[in-house]
Every structure is written in C-alpha cells, then in structure tokens.
Ligand SMILES: Nc1ncnc2c1ncn2[C@@H]1O[C@H](COP(=O)(O)OP(=O)(O)OP(=O)(O)O)[C@@H](O)[C@H]1O
C-alpha cells in the first residue's frame with residue numbers, strides 16, 4: 084500500500100524554480116495497479132522517485148506499507164528500499180554482469196549467502212521466463228528481455244510494492260503487451276501493489292485499476308479507471324475513446340453518450356428517437372475494455388440547438404447515462 | 416662499441432626502466448583511482464556532493480598536469496631527497512614519476528567513471544545499495560575496461576617520462592641514451608635503445624588492449 088500526502092518537490096536551478104510536484108495526494112490500495120499519466124515534464128518521474136526517496140520531497144508525507152519513509156534514518160531507509168521494487172525505462176542493468184549476475188546484485192547488497200543467492204536467482208529467472216538466458220550479457224539480449232531482467236531484479240527483495248518509471252516506453256507494441264501482461268500476472272499472483280507512470284493511454288487501459296492524470300505537478304483527475312471513463316469531460320476518457328474533435332453544424336447539437344457494458348442492452352438511440360419523435364444521427368462510436376469492464380462512447384447528432392433539446396437531454400439524464408454536449412462555435 | 420660491451424649495459428638499463436615504470440605505475444594506479452573516484456563522487460550531482468573537497472582535488476590535479484615533467488623533476492629534488500634519502504638512481508626517480516602521473520591518470524579515471532550509465536547508479540540506489548557498494552560494484556566495475564585502457568596510456572607515458580628522469584640521473588635506458596648515444600655519438604647504441612623502447616611500448620599497448628577487450632561486454 085502506498086500513501087502520498089500533500090507531496091511537494093521544488094527544483095531551483097539558476098534563478099528558475101520549478102515545482103515538479105506541487106501538492107499531490109494519492110492512495111494506492113494494496114494489491115492494485117495505479118497509473119499516472121501525463122505529458123513530458125508533468126512531474127511523473129519526480130513523483131515516483133519521491134516514493135522511494137531517491138528524491139527527497141520538500142514537504143508532505145510518503146507511507147509505504149504504513150511506514151513513514153521520511154522518518155527513517157539512512158541505514159533503515161536502505162533496507163526499506165530493498166523492499167520497494169523499481170523498474171526503469173532504460174532498464175539500468177549492469178553491462179559488466181550477466182543476466183544472472185544482475186539479478187544477484189540486490190541479493191549481494193542485502194548480504195544473502197552465495198548458496199541462497201544461486202537458488203533465489205534461479206527462482207526469479209524462472210518467474211520472468213529467462214532461465215535460458217542466465218549466462219548472457221545485457222548487450223546480447225532484446226529490450227523486452229532486458230526489462231524482464233529488471234523485473235526479476237526488482238523482485239529479489241520480495242517487495243510488496245513495485246514502482247515502474249515508463250517501463251515499456253522503450254519497447255515496441257508487442258513487447259510492451261507481453262511486459263504488461265507479466266506485470267498484471269505478478270500483481271495477481273503475488274498481490275503486488277504497482278504504481279506506474281506512463282505517457283501511453285494504452286498502458287492504463289490494459290493493466291490499471293485506477294489512474295491519475297498529471298499536469299504541471301498536480302493531478303487534474305484521479306480515481307478508478309471505470310469512474311474516470313464514465314465522467315464527462317475526463318481527459319483520460321478523451322484519450323481512450325478515439326473520436327475526432329467534435330465539429331457540430333449550426334442548428335444541431337452533438338452529444339457524446341458514455342455507457343457501460345454492452346450498448347445493445349440499452350437501445351437508447353431508438354428509444355430517444357421514438358420518445359421525442361426526432362431523427363438521431365449517429366456520428367461515431369468507440370468501445371474500450373478498461374478497468375475490468377467494457378465502456379463505450381457514442382456520438383450522436385440531434386436536430387436543433389441545445390436550447391431546443393432540453394427534452395431529449397433530460398431523457399438521457401433520466402436514463403442514467405453520462406453525456407457531454409458540444410455546441411457549434413459562434414463564428415463572428 | 417662491440418655487442419659484448421653494449422649487452423650488459425642494455426640489460427641493466429632495460430631492467431632499471433622496467434623497475435621505474437612498474438613501481439610508479441603501481442603507485443599511480445592506486446593514487447589515480449583514488450583521486451578520480453573522489454572527483455566523481457564529490458561532484459555536484461555525485462553520490463556524496465562535497466564542493467570544497469571537489470574544488471581542492473580538482474585544483475591539485477590541474478596544477479599537477481600543468482607543470483612540465485622536466486620542471487617537476489627538478490623542483491621535486493629536495494622532496495625526493497627527504498623521502499628516499501637521495502635524488503639519484505632508480506628508486507629516487509619513482510617519486511617524481513608517480514607525482515607526475517597521478518593527476519594524469521586521475522583525469523582519465525574521472526572520464527571513464529562519468530561514462531558509466533547514470534541509470535545504473537540510480538537503479539543500484541533504488542535497490543538499497545550503499546555508496547561504498549555503488550563505487551565498488553557499479554562505478555569501478557562498469558568502467559573497468561576504460562580504467563584499463565587509461566592505465567595503458569599512463570604506463571606508456573611513464574615509460575617516456577622514465578627516460579627523461581633517467582637522463583637527469585635516474586638510470587635506465589634514458590640515462591644510457593644520454594651517456595652513450597648523445598654524449599659519445601654511439602649511433603648503434605642509440606638505435607638499439609630506440610628499438611627497445613618501441614618494443615616495450617608496443618607490448619604494453621597489446622597487453623592493455625587485450626585486457627580491456629576481455630573485460631568489456633558492450
Ligand atoms: N534534477 C532536476 N533538477 C532540476 N529540475 C528538474 C530535475 N528533475 C526534473 N526537473 C524538472 O521538473 C519537471 C518535472 O520533471 P519529471 O522528470 O518529473 O517529468 P516527467 O513527467 O517524468 O517527464 P518525462 O515524461 O519526460 O519523463 C521538469 O520541468 C523538469 O525540468
């Protein structure tokens with residue numbers, strides 16, 4: 084479990100001050116996967132590095148498994164870090180050590196005996212499917228395999244928590260999918276709590292239970308993926324439902340309706356048309372599998388401007404559907 | 416001069432050159448590694464930022480590199496006399512050789528250590544490694560091919576310096592070249608000495624290349 088309270092981290096460089104993390108609150112429940120999404124420079128890496136105190140925040144609190152890391156003396160902090168796994172975009176593997184040597188590194192750091200080390204390394208390599216490559220050097224394996232080594236190494240200290248800094252950003256889509264699947268699998272089998280940061284919507288869609296969108300050091304939205312997707316105006320939803328920018332024609336109202344489950348058991352389009360005797364024009368739609376459910380978004384066009392559509396909109400609201408209306412821009 | 420006259424002189428000279436080079440290289444390796452690590456670790460974004468230490472060590476290294484060896488050699492005579500008891504001979508030459516080579520190697524060590532991927536240090540920190548563990552198991556280990564290559568360059572420079580030290584009283588091949596080749600116009604002697612030095616440098620370079628290749632895994 085990870086709790087972050089009122090976290091702030093300011094960088095001062097030659098007269099310029101940047102609040103990289105500017106008051107972030109976050110709770111990631113044990114055994115869940117939380118994704119932080121944001122553009123380059125939003126402060127995602129800084130936030131993550133504050134969780135294991137690679138970066139010391141200026142204020143706020145960080146609790147991992149209920150322990151206040153900021154209160155720990157140096158030696159104990161090192162022990163605590165051994166129980167917080169971390170994986171990196173560029174893997175951070177030691178080029179002078181073999182795959183097995185890299186996985187053994189944290190065990191050496193922890194002072195595990197040679198015999199125990201060998202057994203544990205074999206176990207970890209098996210977990211990530213790299214037994215056959217134990218003797219290879221990092222320069223000789225693929226990016227996906229490197230990240231598997233990174234994951235095995237991060238799990239050496241039997242952590243409850245795994246931090247992932249753009250772990251799949253250097254990988255192709257297929258390899259990304261297999262690494263995400265591995266993370267999901269580890270999350271389920273070991274009950275691992277995962278906090279990951281990414282700039283790819285797809286990562287959130289595939290493995291996150293909850294997510295936050297970060298911008299200029301702050302969260303602009305945060306919550307279970309399902310709730311965010313159902314929320315009109317959500318940035319995450321906009322990213323996950325690939326609909327073009329709405330461009331309503333004058334005298335019409337464009338409505339994006341979000342529904343959960345199969346759209347088929349909610350024939351709201353025909354019901355709406357019948358109830359209000361209007362022509363409902365379907366402009367586009369998209370369905371996303373995310374946060375454990377299927378969520379769809381349908382864009383329809385109603386005749387008449389929004390003022391004339393109070394009735395149909397009330398109908399949608401009464402049907403319990405989440406929606407967002409777009410009106411034509413007034414052109415001068 | 417006949418070969419029979421030259422042979423014992425050359426044998427002795429080569430041995431002295433090897434002695435001077437070996438011992439000064441050994442001390443230089445230790446001293447240069449130490450200063451190089453201090454330069455990197457105490458840097459502003461190093462493992463243990465200590466601006467004053469970094470500035471002082473940086474200054475010492477720069478001064479050491481700025482003074483021409485021949486001047487350092489003469490300037491150090493009183494110090495050498497105090498430490499070794501004499502300023503003449505092979506043993507006495509080791510002192511100025513080492514002092515000249517340490518700053519040189521320290522900069523090469525610094526460069527090699529800076530080439531270590533910063534991500535590996537961050538990853539090691541995240542795994543709970545201590546600073547000492549990171550210096551030993553990450554920085555020095557990851558940079559070892561570069562450290563060896565740098566040491567090779569340094570040893571070759573030391574062979575050259577040792578000839579200069581020899582010429583002002585340190586013995587070795589430099590001393591022979593001065594006394595026989597330069598002052599007595601023994602061209603044969605001079606030629607053989609040049610060949611010996613070339614062979615020596617080539618051997619060191621080959622050994623260094625081989626070791627660096629064996630230790631690099633890129
Ligand atoms: N060590 C540092 N010194 C000064 N400024 C920094 C430092 N690290 C980050 N910053 C600044 O803090 C802000 C957030 O950086 P951060 O690396 O956390 O962003 P990010 O969201 O991870 O971006 P990216 O997606 O590119 O990795 C940026 O404006 C960056 O310039």
Ligand SMILES: [Mg+2]
Pocket residue numbers: 127128129249
């Ligand atoms: Mg980043």
